[in-house]
Amino acid sequence: MTGLTEELKLGLDAPICLTWELTYACNLACVHCLSSSGRRDSRELSTAEAKALIDQMAAMQVFYVNIGGGEPMLRPDFFELVGYATSKGVGVKFSTNGSRLTPQRAVELAAMDYLDIQISLDGADAATNDAVRGAGSFQTAVAAMDALADAQFGPFKISVVVTRHNIPQLDAFKNLADGYGAELRLTRLRPAGRGADTWTELHPLADQQVTLYHWLLAHPDVLTGDSFFHLNALGDDPLPGLNLCGAGRVVCLVDPIGDVYACPFVLHDEFKAGNVRATGGFEEIWRHCDLFTDLRQPQSAGACASCGQFDACQGGCMAAKFFTGLPLDGPDPECVAGHGETSLASVTPGALPASTSNHSKPVAVSLGPTR
Amino acid sequence: MARLEPEKGWQLHPRVGLRPEPFGALAYHFDNRRLNFLRSPELVALVRALPEHRTPRGAFDACGIEPRRWPSFERALHALADSGFLIPTTAENLPALETEHASQEGIVF
């Protein structure tokens, strides 16, 4: 596999994992929202521009696009765009909080081909979930899942951001998914967007990371979006996946206004590669922009070079380092060898990168009880 | 999913997309949502040539692959058949493909 990883680091002709956030509008205000969503941006791509982007994806043979937001179903042309993409052979996986997934919508979705749905849920019970995603959001997600099951949509996915508070619920999440015939997908909490403000209180503790690593090894059918490779330094058995930071190499993000970023978790000017409205569009950016060309160069291991685990963990996640103020060529803030904590201690709070993309609604969000 | 039987004709599953890449090609299975890497241009040419031949070895010959290298290409084809990316050509031989988790071979994001 190592040879392949090396080749993937040089970049691909088209992304494997292309995320497209359709809108910054959202009816919820999750405290860890990676895109600080809430308000719609008036510069949002029009239906025609969105279709032109889909045409370009089809021409590049992008196999599927991960649609998110914000809440993508809030876009009035949501069904039109999903139908357009799948008719062009671009599969769609979309993530939703479920609030617009009525029984009638579920029936429509079940009739579509090349379509995957991820329901976001961050607690296996209302108390744990709603502390992060807002009051009533657990019930909303359950109603949406019931609607999908009733419509016989087939195996949808339940998508969970792993936090300090829901790690004790891993088995409960699995049972919930099994009960629906759904697949469970666990992803890593990154300090991106509003997540930068809540990461310190929400990210898993060191002992919980060990629990998570062993749980994932015991449940190879649980999907992870390749997001926990920093845990590979915990043992000899690597978690399934590509084991690399794919930013600009196999992964990228198109945001609602057409800005292209290296990955969904780096919505910051520093990682902005261009805009799909420019000449040459998305294809030109993916293949030739300076930022992605740089990211495809061999990266230095920096302070990780002296650690025997670099091959296993690759120094972790670039976004996690950037937003916690750590050097990009050093240990991850959640480095399982504990080097992240040491580095974090020397970061002055004022030195953290300021947000350059924030669509939060002007309301205060508060966290539930902390461990 | 099916074992690759050398006496049968094989072809890509109709719901598999193949995209050329510098290292060979990326294959995506729209049914089981798995991704596979075809790690040499020769393997890509071979997979594309399969349906025109009665057996895989016929395709090896036609693609100019030397017999000493056949075992390694056979292994690659086995892996693709295991994960549902290759299917027997004859319609009545079509195995019931599992739609999810056809195999742990491919990668899912």
Ligand code: SF4
């Ligand atoms: S020091 Fe770097 S390579 Fe070693 S475990 Fe920590 S993050 Fe991974």
Ligand code: SF4
């Ligand atoms: S920056 Fe982090 S989240 Fe983004 S691709 Fe790299 S490892 Fe993944």
